[in-house]
Amino acid sequence: MNDWAGGFSGTFVTLDEDLEREFEDRLRESTTLAFRVAYGVLRHRQDAEDVAQEAFAKAYRSFTQLRDRDRFRAWLMRMTWRLAIDRWRSDRRRTAREQAVKNGEEPSTEEIAVSRERAERLWEAIDTLPEKLRIVVVLGAIEGHDIRTMARLLNLPEGTVKSRLYLARKGLAESLRCLAPSD
Amino acid sequence: MSRTERLTELDERIVAAAEADLRQLLSIEPSPELTAKVRARIDDKRESRAWKWWGWIGLAVATAAAVILAVALRPEHTAAPNGGVVANARPDDNLRASSRTDDTTDPAPKTTLHPVARHRSPARAAEPGPNPEIIIDPEMTDAIRRMAIALRNAEPDASTAEQLQMQMGEPAPLTIAEPLNVRELVLKPAEQNGGNQE
Numbered sequence: 001m002n003d004w005a006g007g008f009s010g011t012f013v014t015l016d017e018d019l020e021r022e023f024e025d026r027l028r029e030s031t032t033l034a035f036r037v038a039y040g041v042l043r044h045r046q047d048a049e050d051v052a053q054e055a056f057a058k059a060y061r062s063f064t065q066l067r068d069r070d071r072f073r074a075w076l077m078r079m080t081w082r083l084a085i086d087r088w089r090s091d092r093r094r095t096a097r098e099q100a101v102k103n104g105e106e107p108s109t110e111e112i113a114v115s116r117e118r119a120e121r122l123w124e125a126i127d128t129l130p131e132k133l134r135i136v137v138v139l140g141a142i143e144g145h146d147i148r149t150m151a152r153l154l155n156l157p158e159g160t161v162k163s164r165l166y167l168a169r170k171g172l173a174e175s176l177r178c179l180a181p182s183d
Numbered sequence: 184m185s186r187t188e189r190l191t192e193l194d195e196r197i198v199a200a201a202e203a204d205l206r207q208l209l210s211i212e213p214s215p216e217l218t219a220k221v222r223a224r225i226d227d228k229r230e231s232r233a234w235k236w237w238g239w240i241g242l243a244v245a246t247a248a249a250v251i252l253a254v255a256l257r258p259e260h261t262a263a264p265n266g267g268v269v270a271n272a273r274p275d276d277n278l279r280a281s282s283r284t285d286d287t288t289d290p291a292p293k294t295t296l297h298p299v300a301r302h303r304s305p306a307r308a309a310e311p312g313p314n315p316e317i318i319i320d321p322e323m324t325d326a327i328r329r330m331a332i333a334l335r336n337a338e339p340d341a342s343t344a345e346q347l348q349m350q351m352g353e354p355a356p357l358t359i360a361e362p363l364n365v366r367e368l369v370l371k372p373a374e375q376n377g378g379n380q381e
Contacts, residue, residue: 027221035213049217053224060225122204141205166189172201173194 023063026072027056033073033142034080040138041084043123051087055080074153081135125175133168136161 034055038048059076066075126134139150147165151158190198 031217031221032213035217036209036211039211040209045211045214049213049220052213052217053221056221057224057228061228118204119208122201122208125201126205137202137205138209141202141209144206169198170190170194173190173197176197176201177194 019064022069023060026069026076027059030073030076031056034076036142037077037080037138038084040142041081041088047087048084051080051084054083058083074155077139077153078155085131121176125172128175129168129171133164133171136164137168137172140165 031052034052035048038051038055039045042048042051055076058079059072063072066072126137129137135154136150139145139153145153147158147161150156150165151161154161
């Protein structure tokens with residue numbers, strides 16, 4: 001991540017120096033967020049990185065048009081989410097890839113930690129949620145975002161975010177109830 | 184989070200476990216090469232956009248060149264010798280210029296009164312349109328055309344022009360007619376003597 005600082009000096013020649021520096025800073029602080037948001041939708045490292053790259057490229061092109069630069073993170077997050085959802089919906093290879101995973105591809109370290117079956121169930125349950133509830137669940141799980149941060153990132157009132165989070169949790173509980181240990 | 188309190192205790196536990204799992208699943212870090220890939224992607228996009236711009240510029244230049252060429256090589260601007268003269272468009276011009284073999288080179292103002300008709304291409308001459316010839320009687324048009332062709336095919340003879348000029352004579356001086364002075368018509372009763380004056 002540290003190579004951003006030196007790396008962009010010769011790359012972003014079309015932005016002026018101040019903007020270039022500002023863009024570097026924003027990117028440095030938002031790379032992981034963009035990647036994780038994309039991963040939360042696609043569950044595939046390479047696809048998530050590809051979507052994150054695309055989002056950064058779009059952000060770079062439109063950076064001068066962004067009036068309130070403090071909202072860069074929210075702007076980038078929404079752009080990444082939209083790109084990831086589009087990719088998730090249109091990518092026909094996804095089905096084959098998921099099938100390959102089920103057929104014995106090596107699980108990621110995160111999946112090992114969670115356990116393959118639980119992870120699959122969880123992703124399935126998240127996928128059944130409507131998009132506006134799904135993003136709240138994913139964002140809440142990334143970097144421990146609280147209601148206020150999520151509201152800011154989604155450009156929504158806090159009350160709306162709370163309500164959506166409640167509905168999302170309820171939906172998740174209904175989907176995952178069968179997995180719960182019976183006490 | 185008051186609204187989540189409405190979930191049952193079991194649901195709360197399920198959701199808490201799911202959220203913990205999800206946090207763990209999403210704690211994934213991007214690869215260290217991601218930044219380099221982003222830089223490469225931005226460079227690629229910028230290059231492709233630059234090429235796209237150059238492509239548009241090239242297309243615009245090519246279009247402009249084609250338009251300029253089309254204007255420059257228009258049939259009206261090319262030499263339209265005898266074939267380009269419309270015989271029936273301006274019979275007067277043809278008659279006056281009868282002693283000349285190539286009236287397109289005539290610099291006299293007399294013969295440049297109707298340059299459009301004189302420089303019309305054969306293709307355009309054949310076109311029907313709002314040209315003066317459509318109001319000319321077809322028989323007269325044919326006659327004039329025959330005469331023009333005959334004159335054109337004849338040997339150039341300066342005496343013909345002189346004869347014509349002599350026949351036509353010098354143009355009469357322009358006289359301005361006096362305004363017509365008509366006395367007011369006065370109606371009188373008829374005389375009894377049958378109009379005979381005494």
